[in-house]
Amino acid sequence: MKKSITIKEIAEEAQVSIATVSMVLNKKDKKISEATRKKIHAIAQKYNYTPNTMARSLITRQTRTIGLIIPDIVNPFFPEIARGVEDKASEFGYSVIYCNTDDKIKREDKYINVLTEKMVDGIIFAHSSDRQLGFDSLDKCKVPILLIDRDYENRNVIGRVVVDNREGAYMATSYLLDRGYRKIAYIAGSITTTTARGRLEGYNQALAEREIPVNEHYIKVGEYKLQWGVEAADQLLHEKEPIDAIFCGNDLIAIGAIRKLKECGLRVPEDIGIVGFDDIYLASLVEPPLTTIKQPNYEMGYKAAELLIKNIEKLRQDKIKHENNSVLVEKNTVFLPTELIVRRSAK
Amino acid sequence: MKKSITIKEIAEEAQVSIATVSMVLNKKDKKISEATRKKIHAIAQKYNYTPNTMARSLITRQTRTIGLIIPDIVNPFFPEIARGVEDKASEFGYSVIYCNTDDKIKREDKYINVLTEKMVDGIIFAHSSDRQLGFDSLDKCKVPILLIDRDYENRNVIGRVVVDNREGAYMATSYLLDRGYRKIAYIAGSITTTTARGRLEGYNQALAEREIPVNEHYIKVGEYKLQWGVEAADQLLHEKEPIDAIFCGNDLIAIGAIRKLKECGLRVPEDIGIVGFDDIYLASLVEPPLTTIKQPNYEMGYKAAELLIKNIEKLRQDKIKHENNSVLVEKNTVFLPTELIVRRSAK
DNA sequence: CTGAAAGCGCTTACAG
DNA sequence: CTGAAAGCGCTTACAG
The missing domain is CATH 3.40.50.2300 (Response regulator)
Incomplete structure (x- = not known):
């Protein structure tokens, strides 16, 4: 659109050197006389001067x-x-x-x-x-x-x-343990990421502290999707040893799991306790509003x-x-x- | 971190001018001999040359x-x-x-x-x-x-x-009319924006086409929030002439409205038809999955x-x-x- | 207090 | 086919 004025043009109009203009406009103008300074600012204002940051960056390298x-x-x-x-x-x-x-x-x-x-x-x-x-x-x-x-x-x-996924998962699992749940499953979204591994560690740690053995069948690894929550919950309901709580790898999984549990006539959290990892804040919108670990995104x-x-x-x-x-x-x-x-x- | 090599340095090493290097690297090299071209590319590759777009932009003004x-x-x-x-x-x-x-x-x-x-x-x-x-x-x-x-x-x-908000609202309202609803309310989020005005126009147009008079009491103007959906639905349920459907200004409003209707023991869409404007795709997560106007965001x-x-x-x-x-x-x-x-x- | 000059890394006529 | 030169708009020592 419109062309911007340059310091060269300002310098001409003000009858000073471009160096002076540059210094004034960059507030490195301690040594510049008040009069020159005012004159330059006035002209800059008048023509709506905007510096060309390309040119500046070329020199300052930032x-x-x-x-x-x-x-x-x-x-x-x-x-x-x-x-x-x-x-x-x-x-x-x-x-x-x-x-x-x-x-x-x-x-x-x-x-x-x-x-x-x-x-x-x-x-x-x-x-x-x-x-x-x-x-x-x-x-x-x-x-x-x-x-x-x-x-x-x-x-x-x-x-x-x-x-701190480890700590978060530890808190989630401990919370369920504090409430009296003992058969706590973990529906994980994936296990290849450091994120997922940290969460598994926290889960294990919480159980270990209470000397509750980890039941491998209680750990389901899939993906961070609602549908996986549904499936995993279904699998868990068919375990020989019935579960009484689920720690969900994220809230999409939690939503899916809750949907499945309700389908089977189970109440949350009265029958099955649930804590989700609140990746995406959606959990608060589903019913019942879910207890979650909030990610500090x-x-x-x-x-x-x-x-x-x-x-x-x-x-x-x-x-x-x-x-x-x-x-x-x-x-x-x-x-x-x-x-x-x-x-x-x-x- | 590491300093990047410049075309000047490439030119030196290749024993050509910087102009030649520039042309080769910019594929404006029809006139450059195959040998020079190869030499230059090799050196660029070797030092992992990346052009300085600041310098380029300064000239090309883009x-x-x-x-x-x-x-x-x-x-x-x-x-x-x-x-x-x-x-x-x-x-x-x-x-x-x-x-x-x-x-x-x-x-x-x-x-x-x-x-x-x-x-x-x-x-x-x-x-x-x-x-x-x-x-x-x-x-x-x-x-x-x-x-x-x-x-x-x-x-x-x-x-x-x-x-095209007008068209969208027209579709939403017409859909409800096609299904036999006749007492259609509109919970608007606001009316100051062109967006909201377009939606109101579409709503009015659909009703006008079927020669259904607009009932001013059926139009509730508030804000695009879940809580407003709850309140507005409550107001509508207390109207003298009972409504049979609601067109919601966005899906947060729709979620709120549904929550209220359910609280009052009403079924959606059997008792009250609802269509939302799907600003934010959340609607699909509430139950019952809601019929909506999808925004082409x-x-x-x-x-x-x-x-x-x-x-x-x-x-x-x-x-x-x-x-x-x-x-x-x-x-x-x-x-x-x-x-x-x-x-x-x-x- | 201010200016002349060099230079950031590049492109683009122009000349040969 | 290639090079010398000007210049984009600015900053920064340096000199006076």
Whole structure:
């Protein structure tokens, strides 16, 4: 549309050098006379000057833009994360470019490339669960990467922000145990991810603490879908040793399980106790409102953006000051706590 | 992190000029000898060359990045739109920077500014419903803007993509009429938006066609929330002339209304027919699965990105070719059709 | 207090 | 077929 005015044109009109204009507009104008300053600001205002950040970035080597790579924004798990990221980023004056990969490694690599070319200052990355080994595009990547939700070993990764799934599952299972349930099943969504493994650990730990033996038949591994909740619940109802409670890997599973239980005339939580992992907050909409472990998704995004940007800025400081290799602000994995939300108490 | 190699360095190593390297790497290399070409590609590969798009953009005046401004990605209405936008954008080789405004005009203006500074090629904008009049930041904006979901008159706007709410409401109401319902209420979420007005028009039109007089008491205006659905349903049940069906402004309202009806021992749809406007696809999770008007949200984002990018590219073509004022690809409002999803048929 | 100059990494006429 | 040169809009030492 309209062409923007440049500092060169402002300089001409103000009868000063472009250096002076640049300094004034960047508030590095301690040494500039009040008169010049006013004149320049007036002209900038008049023509509605907007700086060309491309030109600036070319010199400063910072774009104040970060990338967010997630599987799918439509998956209700991710909007809160995305929102957390954007909130923190904009607090710091950063923008975020967001990318959907559908968990496809090819698309992940493509986006890492695109973001690198766009010179983003950093990337927040929720990678595919299939991504098992070190991968070229990550190794080659010239941009700092921070992992969320799922863990992954890689030297280019400057940090990780994940949910404390072990603790959450422990809380969920302990809650059921506290209410007197003893035959607690676990319907897992999958077991290949660190997420799922953490939850299994927590479940086992809670049982172990009370010296309740783990019944392998009580652990059903499938996928994070409503239909799987229905099926798994059906399987559990046909076990020789009847169950009295279920810890569900996520809330879609929980909804499915409840549907099945009701079909069979069982009441929740009077007959069968249920706690779900509240991936996507839907559980609160089904009846009976379900007791769940709330995932700190918003916090995850927020924290991730904070860590990433702090690292970015520290890296830059170090480069400017000492030109030596810099130490990261925080290199280790951050575990975010979950919360037990009791919506309807069992027994 | 690692510094990227530049075309200058490639040129040195290959013993050619940077112009040659640039041409080869940009596939404008028809005139370059096969040997030089191969040599250059080999070196680029070897050092894992990634172009600096800042530098390129500075010259070409295109960033291949568009902005997406929405109220809140956590609102389940928007992820599908965002996904549609990103899908189409990445098809065209564009990235998208996304921004949450919480419907605050101040934040909208801030983001329009930020995006302008970042030199995005265009902006897709779902503006606040409170934004009634022409507004400075939009007028001043140097970037083409395309509006989605909500309409707004402004000369800087190159187009609009909205849902055909009138048609949708007409379908919903007609469906209920076809099933024999005659006392059809309408629980609206609000009436200030063009969205809500369109729906009211469709409702009125359907009734008018069958020569059924509109009963003002049957139209309840509130907000797009579950609780309002509960309240409005309660009000409707106390009307002198009893209703036999409800058209709900969105699915949160529908869920609330159903909850109330059930509480009063009424069956849906046997006693009271219900059709909701399926803003957020949640309706399918409540029982009984609800008949709804499906919003083409994904399509809205997809179409919007397509129109915007086509306009951007046309604008550029025209500038290169004739340097004259260009005609927009499509300036008018695009109405996207809704779809009636019958999940449980009434009567 | 201010300016002249170099340069960020690239593209694009233009010349040969 | 290839190179020298100008320039995109800005920042940053350095000099005065």
